[in-house]
Amino acid sequence: MIHLANLSITFSGKPILDHVNWFIGDKDRIGLVGNNGSGKSTLMKLIAKLNKPDEGEIVAGKNVTMGYLPQDGVVHQGLSLYDETVSAFGDLGGMQEESLELMNKMQYLEEDSPEYKRMAERYASIEEYIRINDGYQLEKKVEKVLIGLGFTHEDMTRECGEFSGGWQMRIALAKVLLVKPNIMLLDEPTNYLDIEARVFLQNWLVNYEHAILLVSHDRHFLDSVVNRITDIHAGSLTDYFCNYSQYTVEREERVERLKAQAEKVEGERERLQTFIDRFRYNAGKASMVQSRVKQLEKLEKIVIPTVRKKIRFNFPQPERSGKISIEAENLVAGYSDGPDIFKDFGFRMERGEKVALVGVNGAGKSTLMKVLSGNLKQRQGEFRLGHNVDMDYFAQEAHKTLDPTATVYQTVERCAPFEMVPKLRSMLGAFLFSGDDIDKKVVVLSGGERNRLALARMLLVPSNLLLMDEPTNHLDIDAKEVLLNALKTFEGTVLFVSHDRYFLDNLATRVFAIMDGELYNYPGTYPEFLQHIEDRGTSTEVTKEEVKVDAQKADDKAKRVEKYKEEKQRQRDKERLKKLVSKLENQISEEESAIEDLHIEMVKPELSTNFSKLESLSEKKEKHQSVLDSFTEQWEEALMQLEEVE
Numbered sequence: 001m002i003h004l005a006n007l008s009i010t011f012s013g014k015p016i017l018d019h020v021n022w023f024i025g026d027k028d029r030i031g032l033v034g035n036n037g038s039g040k041s042t043l044m045k046l047i048a049k050l051n052k053p054d055e056g057e058i059v060a061g062k063n064v065t066m067g068y069l070p071q072d073g074v075v076h077q078g079l080s081l082y083d084e085t086v087s088a089f090g091d092l093g094g095m096q097e098e099s100l101e102l103m104n105k106m107q108y109l110e111e112d113s114p115e116y117k118r119m120a121e122r123y124a125s126i127e128e129y130i131r132i133n134d135g136y137q138l139e140k141k142v143e144k145v146l147i148g149l150g151f152t153h154e155d156m157t158r159e160c161g162e163f164s165g166g167w168q169m170r171i172a173l174a175k176v177l178l179v180k181p182n183i184m185l186l187d188e189p190t191n192y193l194d195i196e197a198r199v200f201l202q203n204w205l206v207n208y209e210h211a212i213l214l215v216s217h218d219r220h221f222l223d224s225v226v227n228r229i230t231d232i233h234a235g236s237l238t239d240y241f242c243n244y245s246q247y248t249v250e251r252e253e254r255v256e257r258l259k260a261q262a263e264k265v266e267g268e269r270e271r272l273q274t275f276i277d278r279f280r281y282n283a284g285k286a287s288m289v290q291s292r293v294k295q296l297e298k299l300e301k302i303v304i305p306t307v308r309k310k311i312r313f314n315f316p317q318p319e320r321s322g323k324i325s326i327e328a329e330n331l332v333a334g335y336s337d338g339p340d341i342f343k344d345f346g347f348r349m350e351r352g353e354k355v356a357l358v359g360v361n362g363a364g365k366s367t368l369m370k371v372l373s374g375n376l377k378q379r380q381g382e383f384r385l386g387h388n389v390d391m392d393y394f395a396q397e398a399h400k401t402l403d404p405t406a407t408v409y410q411t412v413e414r415c416a417p418f419e420m421v422p423k424l425r426s427m428l429g430a431f432l433f434s435g436d437d438i439d440k441k442v443v444v445l446s447g448g449e450r451n452r453l454a455l456a457r458m459l460l461v462p463s464n465l466l467l468m469d470e471p472t473n474h475l476d477i478d479a480k481e482v483l484l485n486a487l488k489t490f491e492g493t494v495l496f497v498s499h500d501r502y503f504l505d506n507l508a509t510r511v512f513a514i515m516d517g518e519l520y521n522y523p524g525t526y527p528e529f530l531q532h533i534e535d536r537g538t539s540t541e542v543t544k545e546e547v548k549v550d551a552q553k554a555d556d557k558a559k560r561v562e563k564y565k566e567e568k569q570r571q572r573d574k575e576r577l578k579k580l581v582s583k584l585e586n587q588i589s590e591e592e593s594a595i596e597d598l599h600i601e602m603v604k605p606e607l608s609t610n611f612s613k614l615e616s617l618s619e620k621k622e623k624h625q626s627v628l629d630s631f632t633e634q635w636e637e638a639l640m641q642l643e644e645v646e
Contacts, residue, residue, distance in 0.1 A: 001026045001064055001211060001618070002047065002183065005608035007056035008235075009042065016042050018235030019056070021603040024183060025618050027625060029205070029212045031226035031244055036432060036476065038232045040215045041071065044185050047213070059608055067181035071188045074172040077161035081151065081171065084160045085142050088175035099126045145174045148200035149193070150361055166192035177204060183211040190218045194361045195499050217476045219244055220501035227629075234303065239599060241592045244477075255304060262302035272296045316417050318464035318492045322387030325349045325465050325493040326372065330381035333364070333371050340379065341367045345519045347512060351386075351464075354487065354494045354507050356526055359514035365497045368514070369393065369469045372495070385465070392463035396470050398454035404443035408433050411442060411453055416460045430482040431456045431475070448474035455483070464492035472500040501526075570645045577642040584635040591628040595621055 004022040008015070016039035024030065024047075032040050045051040047058060048068040076084050102123045109116040143156070149170045160171060169192045176184060184205075190198050198221060205212055205225045216222050222229075222244040229240040229247040238254075240247045272292045279285035331345035341364040349355055357365050370376035372383060373393035385391060402411060412424050420427075428438050431452045442450060451474055458466070466487075472480050480503060487494055487507055495512075498504055504526040511522040511529040522529045598621045607613055 001061045003059045003603070003608050003614065004047075005057050005059055006605055007046070007053050007058065009039075009046065009051070009053045009055075011042070015235040017046075017053070017232075017237075020235070020237050021605055021608075022230075022237050023599065023602045023614075024211055024213065025621060026182065026211055027209075027622055028228055029208075029226045030214065030228045030230050031222045031247075032213060032215050032230050032232060033244070033247070034232035039235075040232055041187055043232065044068065044070075044187050044213065044215065047183075048185050057608075061611070064183065065179075065181040066183050066185060067176035067179055068185040069169075069173055069176050069187060069189055071191065072165065072169065074168050076163075076168055076171050077159070079160055080157050081146065081160055081163070082139075082142060082156040084171060085146060085174050085178065086138065088179050089138065099123060099130065102126070141178060142174075145177050145204075148197065148204070149174055150197045170197070173201070177201075180208075181210065183213060184208070186212065186214045186216075188215050188217065190216050190221055190499075193499065195358065195501070195504075196360055198499060198501070217480070218500055218502070219477050219480075220505065227625075236303075239596070241595055241599075258302055258304045262304055265299055265302055269296065269299055272299075315459050315462060315486050315490070316420065317490070318390065318462050319388065321351050321389045321464045321492070323351055324386035325351055325353070325389055326383060326385055326391075326495075328372075328381065328383035331368075331371065331378050331383060332380035333367050333376060333378045335367075335376075340517065342514060342517050342519065343380075345381070347519060347521060349493055349495065351493055352491060353510055354490075355496070355510045355512055356504050356508035357495055357497045357512045357514070358504075358526075363514040364517070365514060366396070366469055369395070369467050369495075369497065373467055389465050390463040391465040391467065392458060394455060394458055394466070394468045394471055396451070396473070398451055398458075402442045402450055402454055402457075404441065406442055407439050408442070408445070408453055409438040412457055412460060415457055420460060427456060427460075431479050452479070459483075459486055462490065462492060466490075466492065466494045466496075468494060468496040468498075470497055470499070472498045472503050573645045574642065577638055577645065580638045581635060581642060584631055584638060587631045588628060588635060591624050591631060594624045595628065598624065 002024040004020055007017050007020045007022075009017050032043065034040050042051065045068075046053055048066055049058075050068070079087065102119050106116060106119050106123065109119070143153070146156070147153070151167075151170070160168070163171065173186075173189055176186070189201060193201060198218070202221055202224050205214075212225065214222070214226060224243075226243055227241065229242060229244060231238045231240065231247075231251065240250050242250060272295055275292050276289055276296070279289050282289075327348040329346045332340055332343045334340045345368065357368065359365050367376065371378045373391070373395075375393070375395075406414070408428060409424065412428065413421065416424055425438065428434070433449075433453070442453070445453065455471055471483060475483065480500060484503055484506055487496075494507075496507070508526045510524065511526055513520045513522065513529070522532060524532070598617050601607070602614060602617050602621070607617075
């Protein structure tokens with residue numbers, strides 16, 4: 001569908017893409033990954049024809065349509081939310097208005113008049129166009145997407161200029177989703193979405209019938225949506241036909257293979273060079289020397305991708321607090337003279353708990369954080385800190401607490417414990433400050449950069465109770481991993497808000513959910529909480545406050561016998577499922593190899609204009625992909641069953 005032929009582009013003398021050949025098929029779902037500055041957004045803009053390459057070309061199939069969502073910078077104004085969104089359909093919205101106008105005018109005309117006949121012909125033409133383009137369902141489709149992305153019915157008539165930057169990006173995303181292009185180019189679409197909107201987008205993309213090229217720092221989102229990862233590094237593109245989690249494994253394995261291959265080639269190079277140096281001036285060995293020189297010139301140059309070092313810190317642990325970190329009773333809060341945001345909140349958190357605070361946009365998560373941190377006075381109720389509890393608060397606007405005259409390095413050095421000073425540069429690198437970045441003044445940093453710096457500073461001298469409102473914003477996947485590991489080993493207590501599903505799944509030991517102005521308490525992980533809600537069939541039926549799990553063991557003989565039988569059956573099921581999983585993994589590997597072989601064939605430069613051959617190869621690839629999808633679905637189901645019986 002889209003072929004990059006010998007494509008090259010440079011910025012400030014640095015090659016971003018260097019003679020790249022690459023192919024995107026009609027059904028491909030590609031996650032584009034790479035370090036900051038590697039060229040992900042540049043590649044997106046090239047494909048969207050917003051930038052031009054220095055060399056090579058991008059060849060698109062006939063009638064290919066594209067939809068592009070940039071990271072930021074989109075502003076809509078002058079139209080209502082609904083009208084702006086409908087404008088994505090071009091003339092369709094206007095034709096609906098014209099159709100109504102013609103119908104109103106025609107009722108006042110004589111049916112045999114020339115004017116009536118002219119209007120009737122135009123009306124019939126418009127109605128046919130609307131019917132073909134499914135225009136009669138337009139309003140329903142637009143509202144479905146806008147509501148899914150977090151807008152309300154009341155928002156439909158609001159002027160777009162009233163919406164903030166994050167909501168502006170949601171409008172742009174809605175327009176891209178609705179027009180259903182042949183290829184969607186989405187550059188970090190989850191940046192401004194809460195959990196509910198991310199789930200909606202994830203489901204939409206999973207069921208999307210055309211190609212997707214996606215950049216995202218949300219690991220769970222990538223794993224759910226893509227089936228191919230393209231790693232952009234040092235001017236080249238490398239494909240991995242899997243999701244992100246599997247890619248991290250396969251890329252490491254590939255690097256190790258390349259290292260072994262490079263050592264082998266280097267050994268051969270040294271052997272040949274030794275022979276050449278030894279007999280260079282021996283006339284009797286001249287032909288042999290020349291033969292070795294030619295062999296040396298033909299040796300393959302192995303380029304080993306640089307792997308970003310996995311950074312692990314043992315952050316300073318806080319002073320131990322009492323068993324109870326914080327407890328609240330009958331909290332009520334709101335802003336100015338407005339209504340109560342929430343009421344009668346009561347809870348207790350114990351030392352060492354990692355509690356996720358979840359709820360729809362506007363439910364009151366940040367409001368509760370502000371109350372507990374002392375930045376907003378509650379209207380009623382009270383909360384108390386436990387014995388020896390020292391609290392710290394990371395807000396979405398945490399950057400305001402930094403000294404604007406200090407450099408990045410000075411900011412962390414001033415508060416770092418002595419033993420952490422040698423590690424500061426590595427830690428700053430983990431939070432995306434590298435090279436000369438550490439010498440920048442805080443005043444010149446962007447809001448996202450300042451928040452990252454404030455987060456790093458907070459972890460260097462942690463209190464034993466951390467309130468963290470969206471700490472994962474502005475972090476890439478590697479930085480989130482550093483933060484996640486730091487908090488998992490943190491011995492204090494954490495109450496946090498995050499829209500990153502992977503982060504929620506792997507950190508929360510308990511969940512506070514704000515629903516309809518009330519606080520519901522679930523004593524388990526976030527995946528368990530979601531399963532609990534699904535089993536109940538409604539979010540409002542979550543057991544409120546101190547949910548108790550009946551852990552009483554059945555010790556009568558009949559139950560013990562039944563348990564023994566179940567264990568034997570479980571072992572039989574386990575062995576059967578293990579064999580099935582192994583068989584399916586082999587079949588998946590064979591199909592992935594076949595797809596990769598076809599992909600390599602498709603990106604050959606000589607095929608860049610041979611559309612008939614490309615189409616034939618693409619059809620073969622789609623057939624293998626269909627078989628692969630079937631095997632993968634069976635494998636996932638078998639794996640889930642295996643996890644259940646283990």
